[in-house]
Amino acid sequence: MPTRNGGRYLMNTTRDRKFDRAIMFYKRGMTLQQLAGLYNCTRQNMHEALKRRGVRFRPIGKVPKPQPPRLTREQKFWLNVDKGGVDQCWNWKASKLKSGYGHCWDGEKSDYSHRLAYIYAVGSIPEGMNIIHSCSNPSCCNPAHLKLGTPADRAHHRDAMGRNGSYKCRGENHLNARVTNIQVQQIRKLYAVEDVTQAKLSRQLGISYSIIWSVIHRRSWNWLPDDSMTPSTISGESTSADEAGIAENHGCRTA
Ligand SMILES: [Zn+2]
Numbered sequence: 001m002p003t004r005n006g007g008r009y010l011m012n013t014t015r016d017r018k019f020d021r022a023i024m025f026y027k028r029g030m031t032l033q034q035l036a037g038l039y040n041c042t043r044q045n046m047h048e049a050l051k052r053r054g055v056r057f058r059p060i061g062k063v064p065k066p067q068p069p070r071l072t073r074e075q076k077f078w079l080n081v082d083k084g085g086v087d088q089c090w091n092w093k094a095s096k097l098k099s100g101y102g103h104c105w106d107g108e109k110s111d112y113s114h115r116l117a118y119i120y121a122v123g124s125i126p127e128g129m130n131i132i133h134s135c136s137n138p139s140c141c142n143p144a145h146l147k148l149g150t151p152a153d154r155a156h157h158r159d160a161m162g163r164n165g166s167y168k169c170r171g172e173n174h175l176n177a178r179v180t181n182i183q184v185q186q187i188r189k190l191y192a193v194e195d196v197t198q199a200k201l202s203r204q205l206g207i208s209y210s211i212i213w214s215v216i217h218r219r220s221w222n223w224l225p226d227d228s229m230t231p232s233t234i235s236g237e238s239t240s241a242d243e244a245g246i247a248e249n250h251g252c253r254t255a
Helices: 020-027 032-039 043-052 073-079 113-121 151-160 181-193 198-205 209-216 238-247
Strands: 002-005 008-011 103-105 110-112 130-133 146-149
Touching: 020 032, 020 043, 032 043, 073 113, 103 113, 110 113, 113 130, 113 146, 130 151, 146 151, 181 198, 181 209, 198 209
Parallel strands: none
Antiparallel strands: 002 008, 103 110, 130 146
16 A cells, blocks of 8 residues: 655555564664664665654754653552641542542542542452541541441441531531520510511621521521520520610511
8 A cells, every 4th residue: 555755655565564663762762773783784774764654863863861651540649649747638639529529530430539549558448348537538648547447437437526417516516606596596586576677686686687687587597496485584684674675666677
């Protein structure tokens, strides 16, 4: 089959094909002279043969830079881990899920980065077993923070860390809570029983208007049941003193 090369039609003969390896050796740094010795021909013949195959010749005396060794999949994996001290969390630097878990391609499928970290550092994970983060940091790939456990162990650990989905951290136990459970019940009670505006409640209790609004409209703290306390028993200093003031505001509710 004739092939077009540099404007000339050449026959792709067996004679040309035997130079395939010569091209590879040349690209790896062998000189034409060395190749000529290997193929038992003159340097000129070797030059012409390679030229026919479309080889781009390097300047005389120039040896190609050695290529850096290719990284294994495991080496590439650890490049994406922000390795710190032995006791610190080693966070995953590449793509993560919304839940905070890192994920990575393991050659066959996508897997969690902490599972791959365990596999590379410790060994394979038996069927049906889970990897548990002792640090509760989903992004952590430090093998010292990863341990093997059954699904029951994992659930137990999750419960122990207060992440069991039963909202142990909700309400006044939550880090960002601005009001207490009692205050929420107080706000609702006052608004229901007394004829008072939300703005007035906000000023009275020293709580921002937006919190008062969301509590009353049950956009937050909806899970908290109303109590049966009367307004006067809830807040000793504010209710009794302010009830008179609240009562002045009839007809101005902004609900
Ligand atoms: Zn950790």
